[in-house]
Amino acid sequence: MMGIYIFIFFAYLFGPLIIMSITAFNSAEFPSITPWECFSFRWFNEGKIAYDGQHLAGLLSDWRLHDGIISSLIIGAGVVTLSVPIGMAAAIVLTQVRSQLRDIYYSISIMPVLFPGVIIGISTVVLWDRIAGLGGEGFIADIGRNGIFLTILAQTCFISTYCFLIFVARLQRFDQTQEEAALDLGASQTQVFFKILVPYLSPAIASAAVIAFLFSFENYNTTVFSILSDQTLTTVIASKVRLGISPALSALALTIIALTIIAAVTYEVLRRRAEKRYAESQEKFVKEKAADNRINKKYKAGFKIPKGITAILLIVVFATYGATQIVKNDLYGQSCIDAADKEKKSKFLEQLQTLESNELTDEELSGGSLGGNQDYGDIFGDPSLFQDFGGFD
């Protein structure tokens, strides 16, 4: 029963992503599964020059997307370098302030996450426009109107608050006597910070950095205002969607999903390896310490098949089914694409011809009988009605 709920939940969660990923391999101009045109990687690399000469860029050939990704990476790095220290400092300050001030300080600190992102974006631009206006020409004026710089500042504004919350959660479990012990053993305040606090906070630093980067990377509503004339990945995608979606976006989505999965799996593998090493050292320690009769000799760390295997099997089954269908109907490779293109081109020409044969005359195009407004001349009744009226004076 539980399994079914989980299945429905995951289908809801990942269904759209899976469908979208599949459309990335369809050579058709619009992301679709049915009708299936041809299996192709074109949306991952060069895209397509359409029969009418329009270039439908693929992932590799879309320079606007590349520029957007680069700006997003730069902004992400900037946001991480600013918000992690800011969040950490704010959280450390929270542990130092007296109890009455604490609540007020905390409320003020988390306020930025409550503001709409749009407002943060706009207000950053407004402020820096004024600042840039003060200095005339020069450095200040340049950075004050630099979209990347402004976006870093605007995003840091609220992302540092998320970092703050992560650090607060970790610091709540910090045993402050450790700091005192270090001081007592002769450490200076700086040494206490770097040798005791920072190592303790390092997991929080890592997660704050990852979260800050992800929030920055996917942010749209603040960025769209603060980026000015530049573009980030999200603003590029948004502007593309306005012109109609292309399978290149599906390809991008699939790439991002794949990268995420690889990162997650790598992390998990490393974590398990570390865990295993730790368990082994523990085991050794237990054996060293425990009396012989307290060791369960029958105990063996066995190999268990993870439950997730069913999900993987399901995906494999569907994938093989899809693949056999594609192969059986010859829906792959260059020849298929050529054929499809040819067919579309001929349809296009056909339509062009019908259009040409129905071409309208110049007179008809200039408006004809519909264009004038004389029919509505008497819409206000008799124009002579107001003749005796002297007008307003």
Added chain:
Amino acid sequence: MSADVELSDVSVTFGSFYAAKNVNVKVNGGEFFSFLGPSGCGKTTLLRAISGFQEPSEGKVLIDNKDMSGIGPNKRPTALIFQNLALFPLMSVSENIAFSLEVRGVSKEERKKRADELLELIALEGQGDKKVHQLSGGQKQRVAIARALAVEPKVLLLDEPLSALDLKLRQRMRTELREIQKRVNITFIYITHDQGEALTMSDRIAVMNEGELEQIGKCDEVYNNPLTPFVATFVGENNPLYGKVTGIEGDKAKIETADGQYLATMNESKKLNIGDESIAFVRPESLFIPRDGDNFDNKIDVNIESFEFEGNLKNFYASLKSGAKIKFSVPNAIDTSSITSGSSIVLGFESSKSVILPKASLAID
């Protein structure tokens, strides 16, 4: 190398509350000195004042006759062992022990050498690479001590370091602590609310109550000649006998209680006058069941109520005529089969084993 520690009129206030009040004590170099008192009496506060985490609101802390005001904890020749030990969980045992050397810029080989030496001192040779959480409670304890000793402090301050351990381990650690102190020969200032712990380990103890020092002295001195009813009942057990002074003979005073007259010894510094409200104290082990030929100068009629077996001792709880309760203990080796609940017997005690003090509140009420 050891140092004297002197607290001169030290008071510590939190707002209008005195956590410690007018404390005057001089701990001699190389001494094992204990502060003993109930929970919340200000022991930790005093220790924090000595180690520099808490500036006294009034008075001075002197270490080796040097005024410590304005000198931070990292600049004082003291090392503190915290109530919760405060070992660094992310470091190995050796790194913990050598931390104080690391922050002083001592080279890595030097640190390792010193850590190994100290591991040997605490009988944990070869376990330096373990993480702190892989140690047992007693081992952690010893690591905390080694860590504190690494830079050879002149004074070691210990804040109830044994309170988290089980009884057996606590007893073993007491001896170990004492031995370590003899070996390194530095001043130990030890804090505890456990009077047994204080008595077995210390050269001298100071008994604290409500932020003030009640008595300072050698262990047997404090046990035998308590200065206040609080000390009399906090250090060891004592039966109070309330009454009025009716006569004085030399250093003895006669007290008239609801159950009769007793003779008890006065403290030199707590002289009494006839008519004073006072309390005579007699310890459970000083009350005897008289045998033929015994001649105690005090006799007391009691009615046995209940009995409790403690192993080496048998404890009897009895009531007096007035309803006051009294406890007495008999070594297990003595045959007490004739004493049963409800039986009335006469107990005797020597006036030299009973102290009489001006009336004041006890530790138990």
